Amino acid sequence: MPRKVDSAARRDMILGAAVRVFARQGFAATRVDDIAKEAGVAKGSVYLYFDSREALLTAAFEAYEAGSRTLIQQARTGTGDALERIASLVRSVVGMVSAEPELTRILVDLWAEGRRGDASPVDIAAVYRDHRAVIAELLAAAEAQGTLRAGVGEGHAAVVVGAIEGCLLQWIVDPALPITDLATPIVEVCVEGLRRRERV
Template structure:
């Protein structure tokens, strides 16, 4: 009797291999053969699961977007006031990114390709969503204060930029660990309750 292959598990195996290969070799230099070898499958299996390198890249990006969207939705359900939810967002976003080092490298590689990057990778939209959630939490917090402590949209941009700056240092410098940077970010960038 032929062995049954769990198609979803095979897709995840191939996708994980693709992200590792893209991170190690760069997206432009990676070939389907490299991905198949990394996944331990035949080249045809890659094409059965994903039609192209770009489809693999898109699946990886969509997976991160889904995980980020779930995180942003969870922020709204998190108990506590706006400051507690904002601290939860910072901690959770950093934890998510820490588990996605290879994918973060791939996105940086693809983003740096400029005009050659796929049009469907909308990093501006990705950041816009995070900034909107942060600004909303800051506005909610400041609604009860005599005067706003910060300009919500500017503060949101600084907070997202600080997270990204930490991630870039973590990607470039093997001596930088992301985990220990979480609490300093929370202390510096999450305004205390009024």
């Protein structure tokens, strides 16, 4: 009779440990042994669930990407004032920091890994392309709703995404920065910076 294990749960457990260690030390400085220790298993066991150290980062990316996709989906399926929906998306993304601080801290490793381009399975560029796409869609909707000021286009979507990610970046590099307090300023700058100026 084989030992009973929930293979998926085990995998998740190890991945969770890996993410914690990556968040703490950075991917480059993380040894497979560190991960095994954090997970409370032997080094070899890590390889029962992941092909390589690299694969753990990729899996972390996939987890991040999945969360990201959910947020994007929500933004897409929402209704109502388009600029308000952008504001919600901003708050959701920033909210992820509290929900998943480790996964967020890994972002910098994903950027570094994803920069290699097609050579890497970490296609972080695609994630941001998607982000820009939703924002652009919402901006188009805002335009239709007449709430947008003139001359807003693709570039502005990149700026909104940039504002969010750039704030995450500052927090990653300096955890003392009160990232959760930034959601409102981001919304204010971005949404108000795009909203049509009311005539009196």
